[in-house]
Every structure is written in structure tokens, then in C-alpha cells.
Amino acid sequence: MAQLTKKQKKTAELDSEKLYSVDEALATLREHKAGFDETVEVAMNLGVDPRHADQMVRGMVSLPSGTGKEIKVAVFARGDKADEAREAGADKVGAEDLMEEMQNGDLDYDRVIASPDMMGVVGRLGKVLGPKGLMPNPKLGTVTPNVAQAVKDAKGGQVEFRVEKMGIIHSGIGKLSFADEDIKANFKALTDAVVKAKPSGAKGKFVKKVSLTSTMGPGLKVDLAEVEGA
Template sequence: MTKLSNPGPVVKIHAEANKLYTPIAAINFMKSQAKANFIETAEVHVALNLNPKYVDQQLRSSVILPKGLGKTIKIAVITRGERVSEALSAGAFIAGSDDLVEAIASGHLNFDKLIATPDAMPLIAKLGKILGPRGLMPSPKAGTVTTDLGSSIADFKKGKIEYKVDKTGIIHLPFGKVSFSSEDLLLNLRSILMSIARNRPSGVKGKFWKTIYICSTMGSSIAISFTSFL
């Protein structure tokens, strides 16, 4: 068998420092640099002029990505009575009441999203320390506390994602896979930025947007000029 010569290290071309790329140019550059042996996720990191320790500068909402995330979303539902069967019929991965609460309390977290009906929220109170750090705690603002289980499950399976500003004023989100077309990634990215703009908190002081960077899972960050979005 012929021995292959060592091709040498893979050289990565990094984005130019201090350069702002147009959104489509940034996406194309990101895709060209995704060389991992798995399909990398496209990520966006948005720095905002917010201090979330103030109530009027907190930002939490959700958005439906028109082209989805490129993965199957496992949805768990905590509800009561006959609505458990309704959730399963609507496509939930798992649904239950006290039994599901106890399973989660025991460490069974094999799902990506948790939805609850309002009457089931008292059951979930004791799970705050488990769900909170993982970003799984249901919230009306994020659309995960709802009476319309069918629509909510369908939306999250299609590509609805929650977002919130972290303590440093930054939002971190996936917006698809690098295997998506550039046009599809652009549609998803635009939807995220438009949603953030619509949900601008009332307590913003001066300029709202600071920086927007995109990258693939293993790639370098690329700065975007967002004036074309807003």
C-alpha cells in the first residue's frame, strides 16, 4: 500500500482585524473556513448597550428561524390531565405531569426544550436550580409557558429559538449549519437581528447596537456591518 505523504498543518485564513464585512460576505467567509470533520453550527454573538441588572434593560424573547436550525428538536411538555395526550399527539418527544417533574428532578434531561401550561407552573417551581442554569426554565416571554400547546410545539420544531441578554450585555445564538446555503443563513440571521430590534428595551441609553460577530463552531470571529439590516 502506498504511504501518503504528510500534507502538513491546515492553514486557516483569519478575518482581517478591524474590518467590517457585509452580512453575505461574512457568511461566505465563515462557510469557506469551516474545515472540521463534522458539520459546524453557525453562531452569532451580538453585543448590546444593555445592563441587565436594571429591569428596563433586560431583553428576553424568541424568534422563528425561517430555515430552521438543521437539527431535530426534542420537546418535553409538563401539563395536567388530558393535555398530556394532547401534547404527545402534537409531536412532543415526552409529556407528563408530576411523573415528568420527578424524572427531571432525578436528572433525566434528554430533551432540548421544555414547555409548560400555566396550571402546571407550580409543579415546576422546585426545578429552578436544575432548569435555570441550562436555559430550560419555561417563561411566558419566551413562549414556553402557553395554553396553545399545538402551535407552540409546532413552532419550536420548525426552528423557534429563545434568546436573552447575558450579564455582560451579549446575546449568543446559533442560526443554522454551515451546510446551509448562504441565502438561507442570511434569512435566519436577518430574522434574529430584526427580532432583537423590535424588542429593544425601553431603558436603552444612547446607542443600542455595539458589535455583531458570526463564526462557525471551530472558526474565527468575523465582524459584521449591520447597517444594512437596521
């Protein structure tokens, strides 16, 4: 049997049933940090079955401390709207030309935004953008006449959350190099937004478990007292 590394031994010694405050969880993750700037991630187990439309949990939230990640944004717009998107910092702006590029596999974007008049073009990309969660959606603010603000929001730390089929939401909330207070502010913003997005079809306990982890770190259960409304 292969011997465990020092880091693996430290992880194995952790109490898997312990409930951590966010401060304690961050301190523990820092003790187990790797040799690069890891992403801090939240996992929320929710009491929903997303196969039912009235139990889907999805939304956008602006993380006050940003994500620490460079976000690539593509915008479907023409004329003045296209100019506004470029000035706001969009990485790619186009119309039919951008549609063709995406159909040919150029999908290296974190967010796709469209002005309402472009949905006839964007609609042809449903089978391409849909599976990647990139399809512009007016409910999420990614179909909007104010494309410049949407680009600024995306670049400034706005993230999308969406429950997966097992009833879990995963989201990065910053880097391990962030100050504790910055990560905690992002944690609160995300968890508050998820709680507020509780769907009408959710019955019983909504937030069942919350965990904090880092890219290479252990998963640590967070005391639900740290989550408002849980």
C-alpha cells in the same frame, strides 16, 4: 514553537478590523470550514447592562429556515393537553412523574413547555430548570394552553435569545450546509427580533457590534448597515 496549520495560517491572515457583509462573511467561513457540518452563530454586543431589570433583553423568534438541529421538547400537561402535546411531536410528556425525573437529573431537553394548570408542579423545579434557562415562562410562550402549537414552534425553528451578563447575545442561526439565502433569512429574523426587543432602560447606541462565526471558524465583524435599526 509549534507550527501553524494551513487553516490557522489562513485565519491569522484575516484582517481583524474588516467589516463584512453577511454574504462576504459566509463566503469566508466556507473557506475555513472544518470536516463536519458546523453551526453558524451570531454574536450581538448590546449597549445594555442586564443586571438592571429594565435593560434585560430576552425573547423568542422563529427562524424561517429552521436551525438544522433536532430540538428535544418536554411538556408538562395532563389529559387532553398531554395527548395534544404527544401528537404535536413532544419527546416527553408528563406531570409529577416528569418532575421527579428532572429532579433526579434527567434534563436532556432544549425546551420545556407547560400548560398553565401545571405551574404548581413545575414551580418546584425552579432551582433545577432556572439555571439552565429551561423554566417555562408565559412571556416566552412556554406556559400556554396551546401546548401543541408551542411544541410545533419549538420543533420548527423557534429559538430563544437572552442577553448574557456582559451584554452579549449568542445564537445559532443554522448550519454551514444551508444555502446562503436561508442563513441570511435567519440572520435577518434574529437581528430584527433583538432590535425590536430593545428595553426601555437602554440608552445610547443599542447594537454596538455584530459578529458571524462557525463552530470552528473565525469570528468576523459584520457591517452594522446589514442590521435594521442598528
